[in-house]
Amino acid sequence: xxxxxxxxxxxxxxxxxxxxxxxxxxxxxxxGVLTGADKHLSxxxxxxxxxxxxxxxxxxxxxxxxxxxxxxxxxSKFDFGDGRAxxxxxxxxxxxxxxxxxxxxxxxxxxxxxxxxxxxxxEFLRRAxxxxxxxxxxxxxxxxxxxxGLCDKCRNKK
Amino acid sequence: xxxxxxxxxxxxxxxxxxxxxxxxxxxxxxxGVLTGADKHLSxxxxxxxxxxxxxxxxxxxxxxxxxxxxxxxxxSKFDFGDGRAxxxxxxxxxxxxxxxxxxxxxxxxxxxxxxxxxxxxxEFLRRAxxxxxxxxxxxxxxxxxxxxGLCDKCRNKK
DNA sequence: CTCCTTATTGGTAATGGTTTCCATTATCAA
DNA sequence: TTGATAATGGAAACCATTACCAATAAGGAG
Ligand SMILES: [Mn+2]
Ligand SMILES: [Mn+2]
Ligand SMILES: [Zn+2]
Ligand SMILES: [Zn+2]
Numbered sequence: 001x002x003x004x005x006x007x008x009x010x011x012x013x014x015x016x017x018x019x020x021x022x023x024x025x026x027x028x029x030x031x032g033v034l035t036g037a038d039k040h041l042s043x044x045x046x047x048x049x050x051x052x053x054x055x056x057x058x059x060x061x062x063x064x065x066x067x068x069x070x071x072x073x074x075x076s077k078f079d080f081g082d083g084r085a086x087x088x089x090x091x092x093x094x095x096x097x098x099x100x101x102x103x104x105x106x107x108x109x110x111x112x113x114x115x116x117x118x119x120x121x122x123e124f125l126r127r128a129x130x131x132x133x134x135x136x137x138x139x140x141x142x143x144x145x146x147x148x149g150l151c152d153k154c155r156n157k158k
Numbered sequence: 159x160x161x162x163x164x165x166x167x168x169x170x171x172x173x174x175x176x177x178x179x180x181x182x183x184x185x186x187x188x189x190g191v192l193t194g195a196d197k198h199l200s201x202x203x204x205x206x207x208x209x210x211x212x213x214x215x216x217x218x219x220x221x222x223x224x225x226x227x228x229x230x231x232x233x234s235k236f237d238f239g240d241g242r243a244x245x246x247x248x249x250x251x252x253x254x255x256x257x258x259x260x261x262x263x264x265x266x267x268x269x270x271x272x273x274x275x276x277x278x279x280x281e282f283l284r285r286a287x288x289x290x291x292x293x294x295x296x297x298x299x300x301x302x303x304x305x306x307g308l309c310d311k312c313r314n315k316k
Numbered sequence: 317c318t319c320c321t322t323a324t325t326g327g328t329a330a331t332g333g334t335t336t337c338c339a340t341t342a343t344c345a346a
Numbered sequence: 347t348t349g350a351t352a353a354t355g356g357a358a359a360c361c362a363t364t365a366c367c368a369a370t371a372a373g374g375a376g
Contacts, residue, residue, distance in 0.1 A: 114290060116290065117285065128279070131275060132274065136272065147301050148300040179323085184324085184325075214326080218364085241334090
């Protein structure tokens with residue numbers, strides 16, 4: 001399976017064309033930024049990074065591309081409560097990342113990824129999804145789990 | 159313990175005064191609407207309902223009061239992804255409601271409360287919170303669990 | 317009850333992230 | 347190479363939420 005890890009052909013081109021989307025330099029750049037990013041970028045973050053590589057790309061295109069990427073399941077969109085959406089490459093498109101959730105500091109807005117307890121979580125989710133699907137005839141596609149509290153820095157301040 | 163279930167003295171007055179907040183007719187009305195509401199009201203929903211009882215109360219006051227109520231833990235604020243915040247009386251202030259989470263239909267935005275699997279959840283959360291607190295020195299205060307998918311009506315439409 | 321401090325108020329303007337609009341450009345199948 | 351049309355960027359619009367401010371009202375002191 002093609003990875004597109006910087007060199008090599010690009011893993012998402014097929015995925016994109018298969019849905020009737022065209023490959024453009026803007027989309028290349030935006031996906032490149034997301035691939036190279038380590039953490040939770042806002043649309044503006046992405047725009048600024050992309051702008052350094054190609055100043056011709058506009059903020060509108062960033063929003064539009066992100067919308068497509070999210071709809072394809074290649075990118076995940078989060079709300080951490082600071083008024084702007086955050087994006088990160090989804091597990092599906094990032095073979096180096098694992099399924100994870102977030103710890104959110106309600107004081108400084110720091111976000112910590114964690115991958116622990118995936119087994120506990122899997123078991124819990126399996127049971128919950130099965131039961132809820134049956135009881136509410138609800139077809140569960142995805143889930144969101146977040147913990148809120150104080151990070152180590154903030155808990156030690158008055 | 160005073161309930162304030164329509165008649166009787168009002169359960170939240172002490173809670174309010176204790177924090178230096180004054181009791182006003184606007185705040186009474188807003189809490190009344192929240193108490194009487196069955197589901198997930200937006201600020202504007204609340205404003206419209208309050209406006210019917212007392213047209214003098216402004217939208218700004220609704221927002222300000224909700225902010226206080228959320229900070230006191232009497233009201234919970236949610237983001238269901240439709241661009242506006244939703245509010246509901248918290249378990250803490252609503253003795254008839256149980257701890258629950260939400261199923262969100264990504265097609266029609268319907269939101270379903272569920273209280274099932276609280277035991278499974280409690281066990282999962284207990285373990286996760288304990289482990290995460292230890293590993294990340296993160297003091298967990300709250301959690302958010304939501305499931306996304308298609309409700310029974312939407313799953314049966316092409 | 318009356319006074320006085322000051323928290324609270326409502327209306328309006330401002331904010332800011334996200335969308336919409338539309339004329340122009342670029343992609344890519346034929 | 348060419349043509350249909352998807353994609354683009356910049357500006358304007360959108361819209362939930364906040365900031366601002368002069369006017370009001372809650373409630374403790376006397
Ligand atoms: Mn993450
Ligand atoms: Mn609910
Ligand atoms: Zn913090
Ligand atoms: Zn639905």
